[in-house]
Amino acid sequence: MTVQRASARRSGAWLAGVAASALLALASCAVPGAAAGGTSGASSGVSSEPAPSSATVAEAEVEPGALPAALEGHQILNPGWAVEPKQLAGVFVAPIERDDRLEYLALDSSGEALWTASRPLSCSGFALTRTADGRDIAVLTDVVSTPTSISAPTATAYDLRTGERVWGPVDVPGPYKGPGLVFAAAPPGFMGDVGEKAALEPTTGETLAAEAALPRGTRIVSEHRGTVVTVDGEALRGLRADGGGSGSGAGSGSGATRLEERWTIPLADHSWDAERLGNATRHSELGGPLALLATGGAEATDAEQGALVNLDTGEIAAAGVTGAAFDADANVVVAALADGRLLGFEPDGVPRWELAAEVAGAGSGSAALAGAGGGAAYLRAGGAGRVLDAASGAAVAGAHPAFERGEAALIPSLSSGAGAVVAEGGVRRVLAVG
Numbered sequence: 001m002t003v004q005r006a007s008a009r010r011s012g013a014w015l016a017g018v019a020a021s022a023l024l025a026l027a028s029c030a031v032p033g034a035a036a037g038g039t040s041g042a043s044s045g046v047s048s049e050p051a052p053s054s055a056t057v058a059e060a061e062v063e064p065g066a067l068p069a070a071l072e073g074h075q076i077l078n079p080g081w082a083v084e085p086k087q088l089a090g091v092f093v094a095p096i097e098r099d100d101r102l103e104y105l106a107l108d109s110s111g112e113a114l115w116t117a118s119r120p121l122s123c124s125g126f127a128l129t130r131t132a133d134g135r136d137i138a139v140l141t142d143v144v145s146t147p148t149s150i151s152a153p154t155a156t157a158y159d160l161r162t163g164e165r166v167w168g169p170v171d172v173p174g175p176y177k178g179p180g181l182v183f184a185a186a187p188p189g190f191m192g193d194v195g196e197k198a199a200l201e202p203t204t205g206e207t208l209a210a211e212a213a214l215p216r217g218t219r220i221v222s223e224h225r226g227t228v229v230t231v232d233g234e235a236l237r238g239l240r241a242d243g244g245g246s247g248s249g250a251g252s253g254s255g256a257t258r259l260e261e262r263w264t265i266p267l268a269d270h271s272w273d274a275e276r277l278g279n280a281t282r283h284s285e286l287g288g289p290l291a292l293l294a295t296g297g298a299e300a301t302d303a304e305q306g307a308l309v310n311l312d313t314g315e316i317a318a319a320g321v322t323g324a325a326f327d328a329d330a331n332v333v334v335a336a337l338a339d340g341r342l343l344g345f346e347p348d349g350v351p352r353w354e355l356a357a358e359v360a361g362a363g364s365g366s367a368a369l370a371g372a373g374g375g376a377a378y379l380r381a382g383g384a385g386r387v388l389d390a391a392s393g394a395a396v397a398g399a400h401p402a403f404e405r406g407e408a409a410l411i412p413s414l415s416s417g418a419g420a421v422v423a424e425g426g427v428r429r430v431l432a433v434g
Helices: 011-015 018-029 274-279
Strands: 002-006 075-077 086-088 091-097 102-108 113-119 126-130 136-146 149-159 165-171 182-184 197-200 207-210 219-224 227-231 235-241 256-266 290-293 306-310 316-327 332-337 342-345 351-355 368-373 376-381 384-389 411-415 420-425 428-433
Touching (some): 086 126, 102 136, 113 136, 136 165, 182 219, 197 219, 207 219, 219 290, 227 274, 316 342, 316 376, 316 411, 332 368, 342 376, 368 420, 376 411
Parallel strands (some): 368 411
Antiparallel strands (some): 002 256, 086 091, 102 113, 126 136, 136 149, 149 165, 182 197, 219 227, 235 256, 290 306, 316 332, 332 342, 411 420, 420 428
């Protein structure tokens, strides 16, 4: 199959509130009739380019016992992030909500502020990814005025550590959707399924694939460092540029480059739901090529299940997945399955360990994955908590007493692999740095 393109991880939460939050975001940012590849105009008045920051992040007040024992002695910071941050190469990024704008704050694993940038409140989507030459970037969205719209969405890439502009702004059909550099318009009339999507190439920002140029009925599911994943009535497909054609720069809209099919997963072989895959409002990235895709299943009760798929190769690491999280300290993806088992994988999907249902739930029923980070995975079963060594799956008693007793606690949800851990509980979100 050859198509043309214009050359222009806490995923347990992925199961709840999927449609409402994303459709609100789409409605607030998308511009009816806007298409990728147009001409950018003047930026909104509140937007600013990333600028170096010398700000000191305030320390957080945390009740004794609210954090895991392993984080005792760490400095606990309160960055004020409005959403769960994303992390790549030891840098955390997320927006802080101000009265009239969002202020993006990038912190390294020591808690030092690297840069800040302002964006409108209406468009909060962002992504962290890596270019073909190994440069780590943050991609922020914005809205600009054009001859045909007062608020057309755009995306711009910046060096993750310095904030230097790498490419953009380029036009996108709507706000950030993911996984990878996938952007989606609001559905017609702002009702129903997700609208038209497009995927950008991380190195240049040019349009890698747009649904308007794909075969009829084909939807974009995700992008991972140049691989575009699509779904149609028959299969999930991984496409990559074959080097042909005449790409002519970021977002230019002239020329064409072909995408070649690299792998295929027939939907009928796994009873996966094409409509759910194409319209799911959030799939989840897990620190590498593995992604948790909302596949659905053969039974009505399987609707909230997903599959761990290596987006580079198309290999299925696990199906019937109800939640997954990546621990950068152990370099392990932990996945909870509908049958009660708990699995540990290398970031590329190679199995590391497995716990049977009766072991994972400790005789208290199926275990729900609460989070992972700092070398541990956190499970809830039967009203109590359990902590496992993420590298081996072995139980670690006394690692987080408050959590293990079923009390309110801060649970690691993201780590850098360099001594920094994000922990969350209720509306609280803190960063522990060693």
